[in-house]
Amino acid sequence: MNILVFGEILWDIIEEKEHLGGAPLNFAAHTAQLGNNPSIISAIGRDRLGTQALQELSKLSIDTQFVQVLKETPTGTVQVKLDNGQPRYEIIEKVAYDYISFDEIDTRLLSEYDVFYFGTLAQRSRESRDTLAKLFVHGSFQHIFCDLNLRKGCYSTETITSSIEQCTILKLNDEEVEVVSSLVFDSKSGDPSEFWKLVKDRFPNVEIMIVTLGKEGCQIMTKDVDLHIPAEPCQVKDTIGAGDAFSAAFVSDYLTHGDLTLAGQKANKVAAFVASSNGAIPQLPADFL
Template sequence: MNQDAKLIVGLGELLWDLLPGGKQLGGAPANFAVMSARLGNHGVIASRIGRDALGDEARAVLASFPADNKFLQQDDEHATGSVSVTLKDGQPEYVIHEPVAWDFLDYSPAWADLSRRADAVCFGTLAQRHEVSRTAIRSFLQGTSGQCVRIFDVNLRTPFYHAKLLEDSLQLATIVKLNEIEMPIVMSLLGLTQNAGSDEESLLRCARLLLDKFPPQLICITMGSQGSLLVTREAHHRHHGIQTKVADTVGAGDAFTAALVHAYLRKASLALLNEAGNRWGSWVASQKGAMPMLSEETRVEIEGRIQQAQ
């Protein structure tokens, strides 16, 4: 392991997307952990799967990736998480099944030790939908050191979010990442502003309101192919995206988050954070699936382009 490697944890859901054409392994925290590992860190997947065929298959798939799955818990009573995806008039419709194994995350002694050692941990809203997993996630976050970077990847999935969940998560976060569609929803639920727009000026104003009210040090707003906006209390930086031929966007946001955190832990500038996030996000968008194969040649090429942007 690289001596510069950081211990980075993806905490929450691991699930199968059951698509019309087959199934794909995913879940934002798992996607995040895999990309973190690919960037040279000790990326850990902290989730829970069932003792079933989908659980066995998840372990088999993960074995081909560099992420550490030794902290993947096994549940004897609940099934491995899955999402049924159907197409209606060409548009995908989702059913996120419940309850499933990751609704019953357990803050075990092994997880408590992991939380104390973590340099960064990424969590979201979906895995907090059940009281059991919500308690485990909060305990994990509260068990981290004062130096640990806690990333709240908002990732709204109807109907699994509400104002109290958002408020509590914001209080625990160092970095908040959300997209331009989620920002007005979050601001409305928190009662900070009504009818907020998704234009750059409105997003900047909303980010500053969040920084005024909550502890995070950085707000990251992604805008798909239009890039991203990073906002701190002292400055902000806008990136207009990397042009790419999109295969599918699944996992692109998680790759963005992993690259941003990788750079943040190394005290990079806002401009470099934005470049790293957009480069890796656009690469995943150009590939099929959330965890596409990555050659060493491609990794070196993309890292080189990021460094050139300094």
């Protein structure tokens, strides 16, 4: 399956060590491990971190034909602090992925892709946000997957609303349900099932909504079903990349086999493995593939 990913390429700086990351990149890397063909639309700086990012993307089997290299703007970085295994982010602004240019994208190639993935962080800047909007106009994808991935100070009600308007599969976590309920629907409900009623009534384009619930697993909803799938037990080391691994496994499994329950179980299993491993993109066991 050919998967096109839009968004940030960045380096997480954790205890002075540099780790390649960004939710779109993590997602793409895991889809590649699961046997798919991902390409990423992003931008990096003409600097050491940008060069290293391209090298790592190649090793991760992520196609880089849509990665733009900017002369005057640095590659993205994030200062990450772990608090009981949970990441806290200081996201540096005015970096390369804030300036993804639509004019540099050969739109004739978009027809080669089955699935399109995006989130909200790269939409914090006008240029990247406008580029994404134009991609929706020019692309024709079987599914559009939005993982909101809300980061403090990097989203708006308008961005969240327009993102939900474009996707066929919406994924968010239980904390984000409360945020979006308040901002978009002026509701105080944090219940995923009640939230789904609001989403499906206002956004009929959304065919599937997934809410990840941490150690409680996940909830998957369509107009016909409301499934709760228990989590896989694991010893958490850090959760960076676990949500992205979940998304990658769900997309890969569901769009191949069409079974929501099995896809949710697979996604929980892969996410648990990543959460119990070091790094956001550990090598997945052979029996996961």
